[in-house]
Amino acid sequence: MIPTGIPIKELFRSFSSHLGKDIRVNGWVRTRRDSKAGISFVELNDGSCLKNLQVIISHDNPSLVEMLPIITTGAGISAFGTLKKSPAKGQPIELEAKEITIYGTADPVSYPLQKKRHSFEFLRQIAHLRPRTNTIGAVTRVRNRLSYTIHRFFQERGFYYIHTPIITTSDCEGAGEVFRVVAEHMEEEFFGRPTYLTVSGQLQAEIFALALGKVYTFGPTFRAENSNTRRHLAEFWMIEPEVAFADIEDNLKLAEEMLRQIVQDVLDNCDEDLQFFARFIDPNLIGRLEMIIKKPFEVITYTEAVKILEESGEQFDYPARWGCDLQAEHERYLTEKKFKRPVAVIDYPRTLKPFYMKVNDDEQTVAAMDVLVPEVGEIVGGSEREYRYDVLVEQMKQKNMNLEDYQWYLDLRRFGSVPHAGFGLGFERLVQFVTGVQNIREAIPFPRTPGHALF
RNA sequence: UCCCCGGUAGCUCAAUCGGCAGAGCGGGUGGCUGUUAACCACUAGGUUGCUGGUUCGAGUCCGGCCCGGGGAGCCA
Structure with missing residues (x-):
């Protein structure tokens, strides 16, 4: 069986009951930002709500760092780790990743969706995405x-x-x-x-x-x-x-x-x-x-x-x-x-x-x-x-x-x-x-x- | 079906009077930073919808066609 994830909607609605615990979230990568301070930020969306969950990937973990190049916009992944209060502005919580499973990659050169806004006319042509x-x-x-x-x-x-x-x-x-x-x-x-x-x-x-x-x-x-x-x-x-x-x-x-x-x-x-x-x-x-x-x-x-x-x-x-x-x-x-x-x-x-x-x-x-x-x-x-x-x-x-x-x-x-x-x-x-x-x-x-x- | 507007890089758009086809975003590479539409530098990327014409020269003007958007009609 595929490990079940907790819906992101549920995490935001009642995060106090999950704080400090190890949880799993399944979804699709919206964007990734790398910080040379030794952290990467992955925004994960699972369709349960509008909000993305910020997943923290520490560069101390070599097996996760190895995956970074293919954790790109559109990839379908599972993230397992500890739910923590976010120290930075912009989101109350974040997931500190321990393990990541990449089920499906999305080649950034050919993946049509980008972070920025698209016209509805264009989106209709890629109605599957x-x-x-x-x-x-x-x-x-x-x-x-x-x-x-x-x-x-x-x-x-x-x-x-x-x-x-x-x-x-x-x-x-x-x-x-x-x-x-x-x-x-x-x-x-x-x-x-x-x-x-x-x-x-x-x-x-x-x-x-x-x-x-x-x-x-x-x-x-x-x-x-x-x-x-x-x-x-x-x-x-x-x-x-x-x-x-x-x-x-x-x-x-x-x-x-x-x-x-x-x-x-x-x-x-x-x-x-x-x-x-x-x-x-x-x-x-x-x-x-x-x-x-x-x-x-x-x-x-x-x-x-x-x-x-x-x-x-x-x-x-x-x-x-x-x-x-x-x-x-x-x-x-x-x-x-x-x-x-x-x-x-x-x-x-x-x-x-x-x-x-x-x-x-x-x-x-x-x-x-x-x-x-x-x-x-x-x-x-x-x-x-x-x-x-x-x-x-x-x-x-x-x-x-x-x-x-x-x-x-x-x-x-x-x-x-x-x-x-x-x-x-x-x-x-x-x-x-x-x-x-x-x-x-x-x-x-x-x-x-x-x-x-x-x- | 009718009227109006449009079709230029992967996306969103610019290109003056007909005179070297561009920018931002996205992609790649490097830098920087608890980042968050991140930022900075470099870089690759084009059959200008198709077709015929006018012209020394067409993204630009003219004809035909295709496609899209908005409005009208019909309706929900």
């Missing part, structure tokens, strides 16, 4: 925490986690272009009919919501849109809760509580990483996150939003008009300038929204909701679902849909249909919002965008 950087390491830890706390949020409220299919036969009308799924070396359709990668688990989640009450999905989603922006991926992860016996107000409340709780959790548990982002990525980050917790969401109807935009006196490239979709510039104005907080826009014209949204009593609008946040834009999109059979059929006919393809969906309205609602939260956009990374490609371990799919 970029997790070893401070930023991507921190994003990865925050992403993990968000993932954990989202599951916890729903589990604590009695939601069931549903694994909706990745391969589907419905293209979820209006959710974007789809990827076809075909079996290689097979002429005929593997499934006997055309199949696609899912663009949303919503319709299938509705099936289970109308049986188990409260459910959510959290899985990969695929869109074959040729969109080249810092907010879009061809493969991304989406959280989609779906609740029976719930209307648009319940839906809004759920979205707000969810965002508030997960942001609070990250503030409580990822402080070191967030401070790093605040220092190097986005100085306004912490204030923006605290705003989520302190200020209630502003809720306005689409009609009110258009009126506010018309009376704003702002010069927009496209003036706001009732019946037209809100432009990105409109959304930014509402959330960043007018209200300076998350804004939920509800009750959109039915012509702008998909068939499954509940038609309001005015028959002109549907019970949709988009939650907009500063910097990222739309982070949540959802609605109360149309649960009345006749109205749903009418909606589908208006949108020129083939009713036969959705017989199962209509059946849900024929047998025990009840009001229900849900929404989709783009997970990478949440990661973007919480970390401040400008480009969504830094918010996911292996970004897939048009023309790019490494590994």
